[in-house]
Amino acid sequence: MLRRVLVSLAALAALSLPASPALASGTTGKPRATGRIGLQIDGSWSVHGRQLAVTRRPLQIEGRIVPYVPGQSVSVRIWRGHTLLKTVTVAPRPTRTRKTATFSVRFQPERPGDVQVFALHERTDQQRRLLTRAPLSVITPAAWPGARGPFVALLQQRLAALGYATPQTGVYDELTGLAVLAFRKVNGLPRITTLTPVVVDRVLRGVGGFKIRYPQHGRHVEANLGWQVLALIDNGKVVRAYTTSSGKPSTPTVLGSFRFYMREPGTNSHGMVYSTYFIRGYAIHGYAEVPPYAASHGCLRVPIPDAYAIYAWVHLGDQIDVYY
Secondary structure, three states: OHHHHHHHHHHHHHHHOOOOHHHHHOOOOOOOOEOEEEEEEEOEEEEOOEEEEEOOOOEEEEEEEEOOOOOOOEEEEEEEOOEEEEEEEEOOEEOOOOOOEEEEEEEOOOOOEEEEEEEEEOOOOOEOOEEEEEEEEEEOOOOOOOOEOHHHHHHHHHHHHOOEOOOOOOEOOHHHHHHHHHHHHHOOOOOOOOOOHHHHHHHHHOOOOOOOOOHHHOOEEEEEOOOOEEEEEEOOEEEEEEEOEOEOOOOOOOOEEEEOOEEEEEEOOOOOEEEEEEEOOEEEEEEOOOOOOOOEOOOEEEEHHHHHHHHHHOOOOOEEEEEO
8 A cells, every 4th residue: 555655656746847858859868950941043933833944044042041050061952853963062151140041052054944953951960951942944035926835924924024014824925025015115126026035134134114204193104205115104113014106207296294084985987996085186095007116197006905904094184294
């Protein structure tokens, strides 16, 4: 009976005392190795849930490891299938707080195809084994009217990010060609719809958007007749930019600041489609013929596929600034 009481008291004592971390973890007293690692790839883009990079454009593989431990190293390996394209061992650099560290590796893909980027930290006493990967699809930057695929989707995404009106279908259709034309006009390039390495480079670098002259005008339209491009603008940001054709020298478009005062849906007897008037008979409207130069009787012509989107966006009373 006495033995049973002693056993019960011992059990209660064990329950009332905090367990030793070493005993709870089953270790010999060393702190448990911890850590985590992450990757991102600058110079690539996420398009429809897929990370894309373009051949011959350099990538910066950026990583972060937590916590920072002096003397640790990370191995970055890049594979295409069973082929090792690159392997680099780097020492993570501590951040200002010295709680985390970063590392960086440069890589330029030369051929299209799917690759896997791995970052590996082998287990040490201070940090556990850490492994992460980033899948990447490398594509060729080429497209033409009627083409479809991931590069066209990337092109459309980047043109839209610059403010050019383009669909997000992955098909190089008429509207995509018109967006390329508008981009070319703004950037002083030949006024055609052809994609060239110069256009691709600028679009992917995110440069060459429509420059707003009157950001203080709030929600308004600007028509730059020197570029033959008009833009819908809201709060200092280009919503969409379109190619246009203004008045030819014998019937020039009126210059100045005006307010839209009348709308005319559908197609009228002059072949004007979805017209919005800003002074007398001057209007923005769709038309069957929209050459890349000034050719109208004074109105701002836009391609018919763009006409309704502009008509629907503009409100009566909105301002338009027309200038060279």
